[in-house]
Amino acid sequence: MKYKFIGILIALTMFATGCGKSGKSKDGLTIGVAFETLQTEYWVAGFDAIRTDLEKRGYTMLQAISNGDPNRQLDQVKNFITRKVDGIILVPKDAKSCLPIIKAANEANIPIVLFNRPADKSDAHSVAVVADNFTLTRETVSYLIDQAKKTGNKLQAAILIGDLGDINAVKRRDGFDAAIQGHEDLIDVVARIPTEWNQEKAQAGVVNALQANPDIGFIFTSSDFLLPSIVSALKSAGKYHKIGEPGHVLLGGFDGDATAWKMLKDGYLDATGVQDVYFEAAQSVQAILDLRAGKTVPDLILDPGFVIHQGNLDEKSKQMWGAQMAAKK
Amino acid sequence: MTQLLRRVLLSDYFVLGLSLLYVAAVAPFTPGFVSAENFTNILSALLPLLVVALGQTIVLITGGIDLSVTAVIGLSSIVGAMAMNHETGWLAQSPIAAPAGVMIMLLVGASVGALNGIAVAIARMPAFMVTLASMMGFSGLAVWLTHAKTINALPSGFTMLGGHTMITLAIVLVVGICVHVFLRRSLWGRWLYAVGHNSRASHISGVPVGGITFFAYVASGLLAAMASVLYTGQTETGSPVLGQNILLDVIGATVIGGTSLFGGKGKVVWTLFGVLFLKLVDNSLNLLNLSIFAITIAKGAVILLAAYLDSLRNRFVAA
Numbered sequence: 001m002k003y004k005f006i007g008i009l010i011a012l013t014m015f016a017t018g019c020g021k022s023g024k025s026k027d028g029l030t031i032g033v034a035f036e037t038l039q040t041e042y043w044v045a046g047f048d049a050i051r052t053d054l055e056k057r058g059y060t061m062l063q064a065i066s067n068g069d070p071n072r073q074l075d076q077v078k079n080f081i082t083r084k085v086d087g088i089i090l091v092p093k094d095a096k097s098c099l100p101i102i103k104a105a106n107e108a109n110i111p112i113v114l115f116n117r118p119a120d121k122s123d124a125h126s127v128a129v130v131a132d133n134f135t136l137t138r139e140t141v142s143y144l145i146d147q148a149k150k151t152g153n154k155l156q157a158a159i160l161i162g163d164l165g166d167i168n169a170v171k172r173r174d175g176f177d178a179a180i181q182g183h184e185d186l187i188d189v190v191a192r193i194p195t196e197w198n199q200e201k202a203q204a205g206v207v208n209a210l211q212a213n214p215d216i217g218f219i220f221t222s223s224d225f226l227l228p229s230i231v232s233a234l235k236s237a238g239k240y241h242k243i244g245e246p247g248h249v250l251l252g253g254f255d256g257d258a259t260a261w262k263m264l265k266d267g268y269l270d271a272t273g274v275q276d277v278y279f280e281a282a283q284s285v286q287a288i289l290d291l292r293a294g295k296t297v298p299d300l301i302l303d304p305g306f307v308i309h310q311g312n313l314d315e316k317s318k319q320m321w322g323a324q325m326a327a328k329k
Numbered sequence: 330m331t332q333l334l335r336r337v338l339l340s341d342y343f344v345l346g347l348s349l350l351y352v353a354a355v356a357p358f359t360p361g362f363v364s365a366e367n368f369t370n371i372l373s374a375l376l377p378l379l380v381v382a383l384g385q386t387i388v389l390i391t392g393g394i395d396l397s398v399t400a401v402i403g404l405s406s407i408v409g410a411m412a413m414n415h416e417t418g419w420l421a422q423s424p425i426a427a428p429a430g431v432m433i434m435l436l437v438g439a440s441v442g443a444l445n446g447i448a449v450a451i452a453r454m455p456a457f458m459v460t461l462a463s464m465m466g467f468s469g470l471a472v473w474l475t476h477a478k479t480i481n482a483l484p485s486g487f488t489m490l491g492g493h494t495m496i497t498l499a500i501v502l503v504v505g506i507c508v509h510v511f512l513r514r515s516l517w518g519r520w521l522y523a524v525g526h527n528s529r530a531s532h533i534s535g536v537p538v539g540g541i542t543f544f545a546y547v548a549s550g551l552l553a554a555m556a557s558v559l560y561t562g563q564t565e566t567g568s569p570v571l572g573q574n575i576l577l578d579v580i581g582a583t584v585i586g587g588t589s590l591f592g593g594k595g596k597v598v599w600t601l602f603g604v605l606f607l608k609l610v611d612n613s614l615n616l617l618n619l620s621i622f623a624i625t626i627a628k629g630a631v632i633l634l635a636a637y638l639d640s641l642r643n644r645f646v647a648a
Binding site for chain 1: 360361374480566568570575612615616
C-alpha cells in the first residue's frame with residue numbers, strides 16, 4: 001500500500017511537471033511576463049490584459065510569479081533569458097531590487113518594460129508604463145473636496161498611505177497633499193495611516209483613527225484593494241452610510257477595481273481614480289516591439305487614467321477594468 | 330524487494346539519484362533545461378539556499394527546528410544595508426564598509442541565534458514556539474527599522490559576494506567544507522548527533538546538552554546571516570522582507586536531503602542534494618511555463634513525498 005502511495009505521488013509530480021505549455025510560437029515572438037504578485041485584483045487584471053494582448057498578436061507568453069521575492073524574480077528572469085525570449089514585461093517588488101534584473105536583461109540585449117512600477121534611476125535601461133499617479137490622485141481628491149464644500153462644514157480627513165518603498169504610493173500621497181493644499185479651511189487631515197499595502201494594517205489603522213477622531217468625514221485610500229478594510233472599520237463605528245444619507249463619510253480611492261465599482265454603483269463610494277489597465281498592457285507590449293525595431297521609446301510612458309464618480313458613472317464604466325471584471329464574475 | 334528498497338532509501342546518494350532521474354524525465358519536455366546557461370542559473374539560485382539550509386541541518390540534527398531564519402535574513406539584510414549605504418550609511422564611503430558590513434550582518438544573525446539558543450537550551454522552552462515568536466518579532470523589527478523601505482547603493486565589494494556566481498560558489502564551498510568537517514570530524518559535531526538521538530542519555534554520558542543546543546541555534550543564525558549576505562548581494566538591495574517566503578524551501582530542502590525531523594541524522598552532502606533537487610524542480614517548473622498555482626501544488630507534493638520518505642527511513646532504521 002505504501003509503495004502505491006509513493007508511486008501516486010511521483011506520478012502526480014511528473015504529471016504536474018510534464019503538462020505545461022512549452023516551446024516558442026511558430027511565427028510570433030515570445031514574451032516573458034514576470035509579476036511580483038497576483039494578490040490583488042489590479043495585478044490579476046493587468047496580467048490578464050497582457051496575456052490577451054499578446055494572444056491577439058499571436059505571440060507566446062511565458063509567465064512567472066515571484067510571490068514578493070526579488071531573488072526568485074531574478075532567477076525567473078534569468079530563466080526567461082535562457083529561453084531566449086524576445087522581450088520581458090516585469091512588475092518588480094520595488095524600485096531598487098529590480099536593478100540587477102534589468103541589468104541582466106540589458107546584458108542579454110533583451111528589451112525590458114516595467115509594468116506599472118518604475119525602477120529607480122540607474123545605468124540600467126528600461127521603459128516604464130505607469131499611471132500618472134500624482135495627477136490622477138489630485139483630480140480624485142479635488143472631486144471629493146468639491147463634494148465636501150457642498151456640506152458646508154469643515155471635515156476631518158484621513159488618508160491610507162501605501163508602502164513608501166513603492167514610488168506609486170509616494171506619488172499618490174503627494175497628489176493627495178497637493179489637492180488638499182489651499183483647502184485647509186475646509187479639510188483638516190487628522191490621520192495619515194501607513195498600510196504597507198496590507199489590509200490588516202489598514203483596518204487596524206482606520207479603527208484607531210476613528211476612535212481618536214470620531215468626527216472623521218473624509219477618507220481617501222491609496223488603493224481600492226483597501227476599501228473592504230475601511231468599510232469594515234466604518235461599519236464597526238456605525239459610520240457606513242450611502243451618499244446623501246446623514247453621516248455619510250466622503251470616500252475616495254485609486255485603481256478602479258471591482259469592489260470600487262460595486263461601491264460606486266451602490267452609492268457608498270464617491271469617486272476613484274481609475275488606472276487604464278488595458279492601455280498600460282497595450283503600451284507595454286508596444287514598447288517592446290518598438291524597442292526591438294530600434295525606435296526611440298521614452299523611459300516613462302504615462303497612463304492618464306480617469307476619475308470615475310457618481311456624475312459620470314454610466315459614461316465611464318465601460319472603460320473601468322473593475323466594472324469589466326465584476327461583469328465577468 | 331524490501332531489502333533493496335531499504336538499501337536505496339538509506340543510501341547517501343538516494344536524493345542525488347532522484348535528481349538525475351528527474352532531470353532525465355523532465356528534460357525532453359523542458360526547453361533550455363539542459364544547458365550550461367541554465368545550470369549556472371540553478372547554481373546561483375541554489376547557493377544561498379544551501380547556506381541557510383546547512384544551519385537548519387545543524388539545528389534539526391539536535392532534534393530542534395529554527396523557524397526564525399527568514400527573519401534573520403531580513404534583519405541582517407536591512408541592518409547591513411543601513412551600515413553600508415553609500416550616502417547615509419554609518420560606514421558610508423569607508424574603505425572597510427564591505428567587510429565591516431558583513432561582520433555586522435553576521436553579528437546580527439549570531440545574536441538572534443544566541444537569543445533562540447538561550448530560550449531553548451536554558452529556559453527549556455519549545456524550539457518551535459521560541460523560533461516562531463522570534464521570527465515574528467525580528468521580522469517586525471526589520472520592517473520597523475526602515476518603515477518597510479529598501480536600501481540600495483551598497484559597496485561593489487559587498488554586492489559581488491552574492492552577485493558573482495563564482496565568488497559565491499567559492500564562499501559556499503568554504504562554508505560547506507567547514508560545516509562538514511565540524512559535523513564529521515569534531516567532538517562537538519558528534520555531540521550534536523548524540524543530543525539529537527537521545528538528549529537524556531547524552532546528558533548522563535557527560536555531553537553538555539545545553540551548550541550544544543545553544544551552539545546549534547547560534548550556528549543557524551550565523552549561517553542565515555551568511556545567506557543574507559549572498560541574497561542581498563544578488564539584488565544589490567537591503568530589504569527587511571528579504572527571504573520572507575523561503576522557509577518552506579529551507580526546511581523542505583533539508584528534509585528532502587534526508588536530515589531527519591526527529592533529530593540525530595543529517596549530513597552536509599544530504600542537504601546539498603536536497604537543495605539541488607528542490608531547485609531543479611523549481612527551475613524546471615518555471616521553464617515549463619506553469620502557473621504559480623501548479624508550481625505550488627507540485628512543490629508541495631514533492632515536499633510531502635520527502636516527509637513520507639523520511640518517516641519510511643526512520644522505520645527501516647528502527648526495524
